[in-house]
Amino acid sequence: xxxxxxxxxxxxxxxxxxxxxxxxxxxxxxxxxxxxxxxxxxxxxxxxxxxxxxxxxxxxxxxxxxxxxxxxxxxxxxxxxxxxxxxxxxxxxxxxxxxxxxxxxxxxxxxxxxxxxxxxxxxxxxxxxxxxxxxxxxxxxxxxxxxxxxxxxxxxxxxxxxxxxxxxxxxxxxxxxxxxx
Amino acid sequence: xxxxxxxxxxxxxxxxxxxxxxxxxxxxxxxxxxxxxxxxxxxxxxxxxxxxxxxxxxxxxxxxxxxxxxxxxxxxxxxxxxxxxxxxxxxxxxxxxxxxxxxxxxxxxxxxxxxxxxxxxxxxxxxxxxxxxxxxxxxxxxxxxxxxxxxxxxxxxxxxxxxxxxxxxxxxxxxxxxxxx
DNA sequence: AGTCTCATGTAAGCCGTTACATGATTCA
DNA sequence: TGAATCATGTAACGGCTTACATGAGACT
Numbered sequence: 001x002x003x004x005x006x007x008x009x010x011x012x013x014x015x016x017x018x019x020x021x022x023x024x025x026x027x028x029x030x031x032x033x034x035x036x037x038x039x040x041x042x043x044x045x046x047x048x049x050x051x052x053x054x055x056x057x058x059x060x061x062x063x064x065x066x067x068x069x070x071x072x073x074x075x076x077x078x079x080x081x082x083x084x085x086x087x088x089x090x091x092x093x094x095x096x097x098x099x100x101x102x103x104x105x106x107x108x109x110x111x112x113x114x115x116x117x118x119x120x121x122x123x124x125x126x127x128x129x130x131x132x133x134x135x136x137x138x139x140x141x142x143x144x145x146x147x148x149x150x151x152x153x154x155x156x157x158x159x160x161x162x163x164x165x166x167x168x169x170x171x172x173x174x175x176x177x178x179x180x181x
Numbered sequence: 182x183x184x185x186x187x188x189x190x191x192x193x194x195x196x197x198x199x200x201x202x203x204x205x206x207x208x209x210x211x212x213x214x215x216x217x218x219x220x221x222x223x224x225x226x227x228x229x230x231x232x233x234x235x236x237x238x239x240x241x242x243x244x245x246x247x248x249x250x251x252x253x254x255x256x257x258x259x260x261x262x263x264x265x266x267x268x269x270x271x272x273x274x275x276x277x278x279x280x281x282x283x284x285x286x287x288x289x290x291x292x293x294x295x296x297x298x299x300x301x302x303x304x305x306x307x308x309x310x311x312x313x314x315x316x317x318x319x320x321x322x323x324x325x326x327x328x329x330x331x332x333x334x335x336x337x338x339x340x341x342x343x344x345x346x347x348x349x350x351x352x353x354x355x356x357x358x359x360x361x362x
Numbered sequence: 363a364g365t366c367t368c369a370t371g372t373a374a375g376c377c378g379t380t381a382c383a384t385g386a387t388t389c390a
Numbered sequence: 391t392g393a394a395t396c397a398t399g400t401a402a403c404g405g406c407t408t409a410c411a412t413g414a415g416a417c418t
Binding site: 001004007008011012014030031033034035036082085086089090092093094095096097098099100101102103104105106107108109111112113115116119146147149150151153154156157160161164165168172175181 | 182185188189192193195211212214215216217263266267270271273274275276277278279280281282283284285286287288289290292293294296297300327328330331332334335337338341342345346349353356362
């Protein structure tokens with residue numbers, strides 16, 4: 001997949017001005033079920049976006065403070081973002097070592113399978129809680145921002161996905177413990 | 182994520198002897214919802230596994246035919262695989278440009294959103310059908326191989342996932358068309 | 363005084379895709 | 391005979407993670 005970091009940053013900055021650190025947090029906390037970025041991509045990309053006039057530094061009142069820079073999107077950035085929105089998507093890339101092990105497991109690995117299922121279940125439940133929290137936060141502000149409706153739609157997919165994962169792994173564990181498998 | 186191709190190949194070869202090409206097909210057809218590999222990884226990895234005595238060439242009857250080589254796993258390969266099975270998993274990596282656009286969409290992109298939802302829906306339905314086909318194929322052979330029970334468990338997750346994706350996108354499209362959003 | 367979170371940034375190196383090259387076999 | 395699928399392989403390039411470096415502010 002070609003460089004997409006640009007669009008993630010631009011997309012998030014349409015909504016509110018954020019620092020590089022805050023952008024990373026937003027991606028980790030709200031988008032982790034379908035996307036991730038590292039600082040090694042974010043900071044260099046912000047620099048390039050600034051050079052290309054797609055974002056601007058939001059001048060903070062504090063003088064001589066060079067750290068903590070909030071960025072805002074420019075019209076040029078907006079138009080680049082909108083162009084991307086209309087382009088065709090590249091195909092998804094996914095790699096889940098847990099699911100790989102579940103796929104490759106058999107009766108000779110029952111102990112390992114059980115261990116990984118337990119970890120997977122805990123992780124799914126935790127992520128589910130994180131997204132539910134975000135949902136509550138958004139529904140508490142209904143009407144404030146129009147595009148929350150769209151955010152809630154994709155969030156509901158993330159929630160249902162985590163529900164599926166946690167239920168599936170719980171049931172699988174039950175079967176193993178009952179010696180059904 | 183560190184190189185995992187080795188374990189995918191080893192894991193698949195535990196079940197049956199396959200060529201590099203067949204390994205690629207198996208990954209594409211049955212594991213695409215959580216994994217993918219390219220020829221550029223598979224062939225060099227097979228070479229290394231052979232050098233490291235983790236796999237062997239399955240001597241085919243045809244003499245002087247150097248193409249179409251089936252590989253079988255060795256005891257050494259099996260033990261490396263089992264060791265990996267018990268190790269901790271690295272965290273998943275996921276990148277879905279479609280979901281990224283769904284997350285970043287708002288009322289100014291309704292047309293693009295609709296277009297991408299339609300493509301996404303079609304893709305989910307197609308994948309669902311592919312997995313259902315594989316499931317039918319496996320249930321037709323129940324009892325033949327013990328580990329089909331485990332395969333059916335993870336397959337059912339893939340099926341439920343695709344059902345979720347296709348239902349979610351269908352409902353989302355309905356809402357847009359009814360002007361609810 | 364020490365730890366944690368916030369905050370920014372770079373460079374090396376790994377991993378994996380893509381593009382290219384080649385040829386056999388099957389089917390229409 | 392031409393197209394599609396089966397089949398194997400390599401090399402260059404690009405993208406991303408990891409490790410490292412640095413420091414402020416908040417809290418204990």
